[in-house]
Amino acid sequence: MMIAFTMDDLPLWPQSYPPVGYTAAGIVDAIRAALADHRITGVYAFCNSWPLDKHPEFAAILDDWVADGHHVANHTHGHIELPDVTAEAFIADIDLAEARLAPWLSKAPRQLFRHPLCHWGETADKLARVNAHLKKRGLTPVDVHSWAFEWTWNRAYRNALDARDTEAQTFVRESFLDFSVAQLRHDMAAAEAWFGAPQIGITLGHNVPFFADIASAYFARLKSEGVEFVPLEEALTGPAQTAVGSVVSGEFLVLHQKLAAAAGQPLPRFPADMVALHARIVEMAVGQTG
Numbered sequence: 001m002m003i004a005f006t007m008d009d010l011p012l013w014p015q016s017y018p019p020v021g022y023t024a025a026g027i028v029d030a031i032r033a034a035l036a037d038h039r040i041t042g043v044y045a046f047c048n049s050w051p052l053d054k055h056p057e058f059a060a061i062l063d064d065w066v067a068d069g070h071h072v073a074n075h076t077h078g079h080i081e082l083p084d085v086t087a088e089a090f091i092a093d094i095d096l097a098e099a100r101l102a103p104w105l106s107k108a109p110r111q112l113f114r115h116p117l118c119h120w121g122e123t124a125d126k127l128a129r130v131n132a133h134l135k136k137r138g139l140t141p142v143d144v145h146s147w148a149f150e151w152t153w154n155r156a157y158r159n160a161l162d163a164r165d166t167e168a169q170t171f172v173r174e175s176f177l178d179f180s181v182a183q184l185r186h187d188m189a190a191a192e193a194w195f196g197a198p199q200i201g202i203t204l205g206h207n208v209p210f211f212a213d214i215a216s217a218y219f220a221r222l223k224s225e226g227v228e229f230v231p232l233e234e235a236l237t238g239p240a241q242t243a244v245g246s247v248v249s250g251e252f253l254v255l256h257q258k259l260a261a262a263a264g265q266p267l268p269r270f271p272a273d274m275v276a277l278h279a280r281i282v283e284m285a286v287g288q289t290g
């Protein structure tokens with residue numbers, strides 16, 4: 001399996017500040033170290049610029065990211081979701097991020113954009129307006145074939161850390177490695193079936209405490225399962241890329257799931273044998289909103 005790994009939401013996970021024992025910079029440092037250990041290079045981080053207004057010192061997080069040979073891309077200024085705002089407001093937020101992130105965006109080989117929560121717009125009018133603006137600005141929209149739901153594992157992990165429950169922490173770590181492999185295989189098989197050919201998969205991680213702690217083991221596990229990490233640019237070709245932003249979708253779905261849903265053929269989100277595990281992690285995550 002060829003996979004282009006990406007990050008979302010640098011320099012600060014929008015849902016919450018890091019808990020005691022973690023910092024925004026420390027979380028990204030750990031992920032950078034894991035990427036370096038596994039020789040995964042040229043990773044695009046889809047960034048929000050609002051944290052830089054509140055915390056100018058977070059600019060160093062993006063400086064360090066780019067100094068490692070990774071890249072920065074636009075993920076809006078405020079991490080606003082298109083279904084929640086007008087097309088005009090969304091476009092203004094894209095442009096604000098372009099201005100604020102310019103020192104780092106200008107160093108990237110490609111000018112890329114990812115919609116917050118991968119929503120493409122819940123009306124044809126919004127979708128068309130945003131697509132036209134991206135085209136005008138020379139921004140290529142980038143979607144995702146598979147996500148690992150590590151943000152849900154993060155909430156379960158934070159509860160286990162708060163409870164000082166080492167058994168629960170171990171369960172959260174080990175179950176994530178099993179789940180993430182099964183989820184990736186499930187999504188890539190579904191993408192291959194949908195597009196009629198094997199795909200270079202685009203995956204993502206978030207800068208949350210759990211991912212900082214598990215990233216190295218996660219990359220090692222994926223490699224042991226035969227994953228080859230390739231540059232994102234290699235995945236931005238062909239019918240899958242042409243399909244990005246081609247249908248109305250305000251749902252939290254990966255690329256081929258959005259296309260299938262729009263065609264009236266919704267696909268299962270999880271592998272059948274992982275539904276119960278995911279539900280258990282959701283239960284363990286109760287009470288954590290970050």
Ligand SMILES: [Zn+2]
Pocket residue numbers: 008009075079116117
């Ligand atoms: Zn995001």
